[in-house]
Amino acid sequence: MRRKQHxxxxxxxxxxxxxxxxxxxACCWNEVRYCSSGAVVVPSSQASHGDSTKFWAGMYP
Known part of the structure; x- marks a missing residue:
């Protein structure tokens, strides 16, 4: 059995x-580049996962 730290x-x-x-x-680990689907959507300037309020602030008047 493998442990999670390994x-x-x-x-x-x-x-x-x-x-x-x-x-x-398991079948595509070599192609995986992002930690989550949220990391793919967020623009580079807003790459911090913890602060999504700045991302949404500019989208609505």
Whole structure:
């Protein structure tokens, strides 16, 4: 049995945070670049996951 601390990790291409291997990525781990679907949507200038209010502030008058 593998322990979670022994799973491979990558750095997210958008937010630069490390994220571990997931079973759903077993067949395509080499192509995975982002930690979540939220990291893909957020523009580079708003790459911080913790502060989404700035992202939404400019979208509505």
């Amino acid at each position: 799973l491979p990790q990558k750095d997210c291409a958008q937010c630069q945070r490390p994220f571990p291997w997931r079973k759903k990525w």
